[in-house]
Amino acid sequence: MFISFFFACYFMYLSQMINIVLIGSGNVAVQLAGAFSKSKKVAVLQRFSRSNANDGYFDKNIPVIHDLKELKQADIYIIAIADKSISDISKQLKFTQGLVVHTAGSMPLDALLCAANKGVLYPLQTFSKEQPIRFKNIPLALETEKKEDYKLLEALAKTLSAKIYPLDTGQRRKLHIAAVFANNFANHMFKIAKDICDENNFSFDILKPIILETANKMERMSPMEAQTGPARRNETHVIEKHVAELDPDKKEMYTLISRSIIKTYHP
Amino acid sequence: MFISFFFACYFMYLSQMINIVLIGSGNVAVQLAGAFSKSKKVAVLQRFSRSNANDGYFDKNIPVIHDLKELKQADIYIIAIADKSISDISKQLKFTQGLVVHTAGSMPLDALLCAANKGVLYPLQTFSKEQPIRFKNIPLALETEKKEDYKLLEALAKTLSAKIYPLDTGQRRKLHIAAVFANNFANHMFKIAKDICDENNFSFDILKPIILETANKMERMSPMEAQTGPARRNETHVIEKHVAELDPDKKEMYTLISRSIIKTYHP
Numbered sequence: 413m414f415i416s417f418f419f420a421c422y423f424m425y426l427s428q429m430i431n432i433v434l435i436g437s438g439n440v441a442v443q444l445a446g447a448f449s450k451s452k453k454v455a456v457l458q459r460f461s462r463s464n465a466n467d468g469y470f471d472k473n474i475p476v477i478h479d480l481k482e483l484k485q486a487d488i489y490i491i492a493i494a495d496k497s498i499s500d501i502s503k504q505l506k507f508t509q510g511l512v513v514h515t516a517g518s519m520p521l522d523a524l525l526c527a528a529n530k531g532v533l534y535p536l537q538t539f540s541k542e543q544p545i546r547f548k549n550i551p552l553a554l555e556t557e558k559k560e561d562y563k564l565l566e567a568l569a570k571t572l573s574a575k576i577y578p579l580d581t582g583q584r585r586k587l588h589i590a591a592v593f594a595n596n597f598a599n600h601m602f603k604i605a606k607d608i609c610d611e612n613n614f615s616f617d618i619l620k621p622i623i624l625e626t627a628n629k630m631e632r633m634s635p636m637e638a639q640t641g642p643a644r645r646n647e648t649h650v651i652e653k654h655v656a657e658l659d660p661d662k663k664e665m666y667t668l669i670s671r672s673i674i675k676t677y678h679p
Numbered sequence: 680m681f682i683s684f685f686f687a688c689y690f691m692y693l694s695q696m697i698n699i700v701l702i703g704s705g706n707v708a709v710q711l712a713g714a715f716s717k718s719k720k721v722a723v724l725q726r727f728s729r730s731n732a733n734d735g736y737f738d739k740n741i742p743v744i745h746d747l748k749e750l751k752q753a754d755i756y757i758i759a760i761a762d763k764s765i766s767d768i769s770k771q772l773k774f775t776q777g778l779v780v781h782t783a784g785s786m787p788l789d790a791l792l793c794a795a796n797k798g799v800l801y802p803l804q805t806f807s808k809e810q811p812i813r814f815k816n817i818p819l820a821l822e823t824e825k826k827e828d829y830k831l832l833e834a835l836a837k838t839l840s841a842k843i844y845p846l847d848t849g850q851r852r853k854l855h856i857a858a859v860f861a862n863n864f865a866n867h868m869f870k871i872a873k874d875i876c877d878e879n880n881f882s883f884d885i886l887k888p889i890i891l892e893t894a895n896k897m898e899r900m901s902p903m904e905a906q907t908g909p910a911r912r913n914e915t916h917v918i919e920k921h922v923a924e925l926d927p928d929k930k931e932m933y934t935l936i937s938r939s940i941i942k943t944y945h946p
Contacts, residue, residue, distance in 0.1 A: 549888050587886075591889060598868040605902075622858060625862075627890050635866050641859055
């Protein structure tokens with residue numbers, strides 16, 4: 413009796429496992445493979461790779477295939493490849509069982525051209541192969557074509573992170589634009605600040621604490637409330653003095669962003 | 680003999696103390712008073728205030744004066760008041776002993792019109808009265824008119840922070856401009872990102888981890904190395920798609936900053 417109880421438990425356990433197949437061998441695939449390999453709720457049945465690229469970064473226990481015909485049946489197939497190849501590769505997936513998701517923030521759900529149900533699992537973070545990502549705090553934007561698939565994708569996503577956001581294709585496109593401002597453009601402001609430090613022979617280190625505080629403040633207040641500085645106070649004499657000291661490129665940027673801040677606070 | 684040894688030690692201790700007077704009652708004065716009051720190496724002899732503003736935020740043990748004629752002799756007089764009043768108040772300081780410093784990033788050393796030696800102690804951080812600042816990690820930019828005063832000002836600064844930077848008036852002016860980019864303008868990028876979230880009915884929370892990571896990266900690499908995104912990769916088709924979705928103000932900003940990033944990485 414004990415043995416049959418044991419098997420019953422074991423089969424229940426197996427039935428709760430989410431079986432996945434990973435398609436791709438880039439940064440996102442490497443990071444997802446690493447995270448899912450550690451999960452007790454997810455079994456990575458296979459990974460598909462066109463080449464042997466990045467083989468060294470993957471868990472050796474995950475079987476590799478190089479031919480899509482060898483794909484096993486799984487609950488979820490995750491396509492983590494370059495944006496432009498998603499349609500091409502998904503077109504070759506002729507099976508109708510299971511859920512096929514891509515991981516690209518800027519691609520619509522219907523970039524997937526597979527026969528099976530479609531979805532998106534978009535981790536909003538910059539990835540590199542070398543450094544293992546701690547998914548725990550990384551927001552995951554989820555979308556499924558069919559409502560009934562959402563719970564399964566959510567269950568998979570929850571094994572990675574507590575920060576789950578249902579976002580449709582349109583919202584995800586906007587999120588991508590918002591992230592360009594919040595990440596790329598903010599970083600470019602840091603770049604310009606560093607250039608000014610370098611040109612004037614003092615260390616960029618002096619700015620690092622205020623950069624960190626600027627980001628940390630977002631946990632306590634909105635960016636609208638957090639704003640300070642000459643444009644916030646509409647101090648045109650300070651702005652003019654600053655502009656006079658900048659080269660043409662920085663001048664144009666300083667003027668435009670200051671004008672936008674002034675417009676926000678002094679409409 | 681024990682008693683005379685005790686007194687000798689006590690007098691040595693006293694002679695090592697830095698005696699200061701605080702002039703002003705704004706945020707910076709409140710924060711400096713709080714930090715110096717806790718220091719065993721600094722004695723705050725007095726503080727001067729024109730009104731009773733913010734009295735509740737100051738340590739009750741610091742004697743307040745309202746007339747500059749009552750000023751005691753000190754090693755360092757710190758003027759922490761609005762930029763535009765620094766010249767006016769310093770003009771009224773007729774004594775020639777001691778060092779008079781202001782705390783304004785955007786004001787030159789010679790905004791001080793006092794008879795005594797001049798200097799600047801500029802804490803690079805945004806201040807508010809309500810929240811006690813932990814000076815330990817706040818960079819302090821120091822300048823003295825006379826070389827021989829630098830050590831004293833540095834000794835005082837070191838009681839607050841380990842991050843001390845000697846910067847002359849010209850460098851400090853540039854630092855202020857650099858900080859506008861690194862703090863005010865980066866924050867405005869967060870503001871625009873939040874607007875996009877709000878307009879499309881998803882939470883700005885989804886962007887907070889990437890904002891924090893953007894700032895944290897500065898500890899590991901330069902902003903030049905940290906850059907990612909469509910402009911970094913010169914993906915004009917993505918940029919055009921994004922621009923097409925933005926209102927005129929955001930469009931202009933997106934275009935200009937993207938152009939600047941492209942110019943940086945694809946000259």
